[in-house]
Amino acid sequence: xxxxxxxxxxxxxxxxxxxxxxxNVAMAIALSEHNAGVGREGAVTAxxxxxxxxxxxxxxxxxxxxxxxVSFLKDLVTLRNPTSEFSFLCYLQSRGRLIDFVNxxxxxxxxxxxxxxxxxxxxxxxxxxxxxxxxxxxxxxxVDGVIQYVDVVSRSGTEQVVHRARNLVIGTGLRxxxxxxxxxxxxxxxxxxxxxxxxxxxxxxxxRFVVVxxxxxxxxxxxxxHRTFPEAEVCAVFSxxxxxxxxxxxxxxxxxxxxxxDEYFTAPEDVKRKLIDYHGxxxxxxxxxxxxxxxxxxxxxxxxLGTERLRFLKVSRxxxxxxxxxxxxxxxxxxxxxxxxxxxADVLIYATGYRTADGLGLLGDVAGHCLLDEHGRVRVxxxxxxxxDPALRCGIYLQGGTExxxxxxxxxxxxxxxxxxxxxxxxxxxxxxxxxxxxxxSSSRATDGIGSTR
Numbered sequence: 001x002x003x004x005x006x007x008x009x010x011x012x013x014x015x016x017x018x019x020x021x022x023x024n025v026a027m028a029i030a031l032s033e034h035n036a037g038v039g040r041e042g043a044v045t046a047x048x049x050x051x052x053x054x055x056x057x058x059x060x061x062x063x064x065x066x067x068x069x070v071s072f073l074k075d076l077v078t079l080r081n082p083t084s085e086f087s088f089l090c091y092l093q094s095r096g097r098l099i100d101f102v103n104x105x106x107x108x109x110x111x112x113x114x115x116x117x118x119x120x121x122x123x124x125x126x127x128x129x130x131x132x133x134x135x136x137x138x139x140x141x142x143v144d145g146v147i148q149y150v151d152v153v154s155r156s157g158t159e160q161v162v163h164r165a166r167n168l169v170i171g172t173g174l175r176x177x178x179x180x181x182x183x184x185x186x187x188x189x190x191x192x193x194x195x196x197x198x199x200x201x202x203x204x205x206x207x208r209f210v211v212v213x214x215x216x217x218x219x220x221x222x223x224x225x226h227r228t229f230p231e232a233e234v235c236a237v238f239s240x241x242x243x244x245x246x247x248x249x250x251x252x253x254x255x256x257x258x259x260x261x262d263e264y265f266t267a268p269e270d271v272k273r274k275l276i277d278y279h280g281x282x283x284x285x286x287x288x289x290x291x292x293x294x295x296x297x298x299x300x301x302x303x304x305l306g307t308e309r310l311r312f313l314k315v316s317r318x319x320x321x322x323x324x325x326x327x328x329x330x331x332x333x334x335x336x337x338x339x340x341x342x343x344x345a346d347v348l349i350y351a352t353g354y355r356t357a358d359g360l361g362l363l364g365d366v367a368g369h370c371l372l373d374e375h376g377r378v379r380v381x382x383x384x385x386x387x388x389d390p391a392l393r394c395g396i397y398l399q400g401g402t403e404x405x406x407x408x409x410x411x412x413x414x415x416x417x418x419x420x421x422x423x424x425x426x427x428x429x430x431x432x433x434x435x436x437x438x439x440x441x442s443s444s445r446a447t448d449g450i451g452s453t454r
Contacts, residue, residue, distance in 0.1 A: 013045045015427055016152050016165035018135045018362065020050035021057055022118055022413060023399035024171035026076040027420040028125040029086045033077075034424060044427065047163060048129040049154045055122040055131075060192045061217065062112045063224050069216065069246065069288065070413050071107040072114070076121055079258070080417040086124065091117045132156050138168065138363050140392070147392045150366060167427050170362070171399035174354035174411060182321070182350065187328050191217040191351045194224065206232050206346035210330055212318050213351025214238035216246070219287045221349055223295060226310055235311045235343060237318055237332055243295070246286035247279075255279040255407070256414035264407035265382050276408065283408055313341070321348065356401040356411060366392065373404075380405040383426035384419065395430060397423050 015031070017024040028048060035043040077084035084090070088109070092098040095116075101109075109117075122129075133154040141149040141164060152163050176190040184190055189197055191213070209225045209232060211218055218236065226234045254260060255275070264272060295310070302308045313332050319340065320331040328348040332341045360367045360378065369392035371379045378398075379387035384406070386396040399419065402410045409415035 010151065010162050010164040012149060013047055013163060013165045015044060015046040015167045015169060016150075016163055017046065017048035017169040017171060018152070018359075019171040019173055019399075020048045020052075020055065020122065020129045020131070021171060021173045022076060023173075023416055023420070024048055024169060025055070025118060025122045025125065026416045027169055027171065027399070027423065028128045029076055029084070029121060030080065030420045030424045031128070032125050033081060033084065033086075034428075044424070046128060049133040049135050049152070050129055050131050051134045053132045055119050057115055057118055058192060059115075060194050060196045061220070062115055062195060063220055064110075064112060066111045066220055067108045067288075068111055068114050069108070069248075072109050073107070074256075074414050075117065075417070077417050079415075080421040086121050088114075088117050091120050094120065130154065130156070133161075135362060136160070138366055140364075140366050140369075140394075146390070147366070147369065147394055150394050150396075165394070167395040167397065167430075169397045169399060169423060170359035172357035172359055172362075173400065175357050177353050177355045178350055179352060185323060187323055187345075187347050188321070189347060189349045191221050191349060192354075194221055194349070198225075198228065201229075201346065204346070208233045208235065208343065208345045209347050209349065210235045210237060210318070210328070210332075210343055210345040211349045211351060212237045213285075213353075214240055214243055214287075215285045215351055215353065216287050216291075217353075218351030219243055219291050219295060221351060222310070223291065226298070230309075232346075233309045233311060235313060235332075235345070237313045237316055239315060239317055239335060241314050242312065243287040243292045244281065244285065245289040245292055246283070247281045252279060252282050255282055256409050256412070258415060258418045261406050261409060261415060261418075262382070265405060272404070272407075276403075279408065283412065318348075354411075359398060359401055363396070366394075366396070370396065375404075377404050382422075384423050385426060395427065397426070399423075 017027055028046070031044055031046050072088045073079070075088040077086045078088070089098065092101050133156045135152055136155050137153040139151040139153065140147040141151055143149070149164050149166055150168055152165060152168070154161055154163070176192045178184060178190060182188065184193065206229055211222050211225070211234065222234055222236050225232065264275060267275065299310045299312065302310055315335045316332050317335060318330055319333045320329070322329040328345045330343045330345060330348060332343055333339070360370065363370070369388045371387045371389065373379050378401070380398060380402050381387055384397045384399070384402060386398065388396065400411045
């Protein structure tokens with residue numbers, strides 16, 4: 001049920017963000033830069049909630065030699081504001097590595113370095129975030145017969161707090177996806193588990209790993225395990241003949257241009273499907289060509305030397321999986337001959353990708369006001385705002401989960417800086433003006449121990 005606005009209502013924010021990964025860090029930066037430019041009177045009040053105790057982005061995949069697959073210029077700010085003090089170049093200057101990076105002549109930083117950049121940027125706006133706070137509910141707040149606000153209920157330990165917002169930005173990121181019926185265990189991993197679990201094996205002398213999948217994460221896991229455990233066999237299982245290279249050519253990369261979002265959004269549904277089919281090899285189940293070449297070279301060298309530890313089981317699939325206290329008993333089946341090969345592994349790793357977190361699952365009764373298309377997917381406006389019925393005036397924005405409306409860049413870094421600018425402009429355009437909002441909210445401070453908005 002909707003909740004009417006009362007005299008003891010919480011302080012009203014112009015915007016609340018759920019999640020504080022790269023997308024909402026970029027959102028916080030855009031807000032910070034906007035507020036610095038307009039002064040106190042025109043400032044947009046905002047706060048973010050993050051379940052993790054500190055910033056973290058795919059920590060389990062920060063392999064020491066893994067590089068980004070996106071240019072450093074597609075950082076959190078540059079495509080929106082090339083003069084920003086939050087850019088990757090400013091980060092390098094602060095770390096004393098700017099000249100070193102320039103001399104390196106490389107557009108693609110180490111992934112661990114880009115993660116450090118994200119942490120550096122997040123720390124500069126950490127007055128806008130509450131870490132260790134899980135959002136457990138979003139409740140509609142009705143004023144004069146329409147839902148003008150939402151109350152965001154977050155939990156930290158045993159304490160619950162409530163913050164009220166005119167706009168909500170959901171940036172809850174991606175979740176590891178496992179095959180149906182398969183659970184992650186100590187011996188059955190997702191690729192995202194790699195670095196968080198691998199140390200537990202270093203004293204046990206594993207003899208075999210099985211990695212299922214043909215994308216970038218699968219290939220990186222294979223290469224890492226092969227060099228980390230020099231006595232172990234690493235078996236890669238995939239349904240194709242080998243890893244396919246990512247198309248990062250100049251023309252293909254136009255699918256990630258900001259203008260491509262406009263074109264995709266306005267395209268007919270059949271054209272949208274064709275564009276995904278045409279350009280899926282820029283992002284899905286593809287591998288950097290240098291890594292492909294390295295793995296093939298390593299396999300060939302081992303064949304020459306008669307020391308084969310790197311095995312590629314092509315045109316095959318994993319069938320039976322039985323976990324025992326000490327092993328994972330797997331069976332690999334050839335898709336051509338049907339021949340079944342048993343493989344007993346110390347660890348089985350699935351490189352089965354990610355799924356978008358269910359942002360609507362948090363919305364409770366508010367979700368009933370969000371409109372769906374003929375395929376049961378949420379309808380999303382060009383400004384990333386959910387299409388809602390007239391009873392919901394509060395803006396609900398998505399950072400992710402919009403591939404069907406906005407294209408491949410929905411969950412990628414390529415368009416993050418531009419996307420948060422679009423969302424901020426939409427919030428400003430829809431009003432009310434921040435100064436008026438602050439005045440209207442001045443007498444509505446919390447009485448339930450919320451404290452400052454930070």
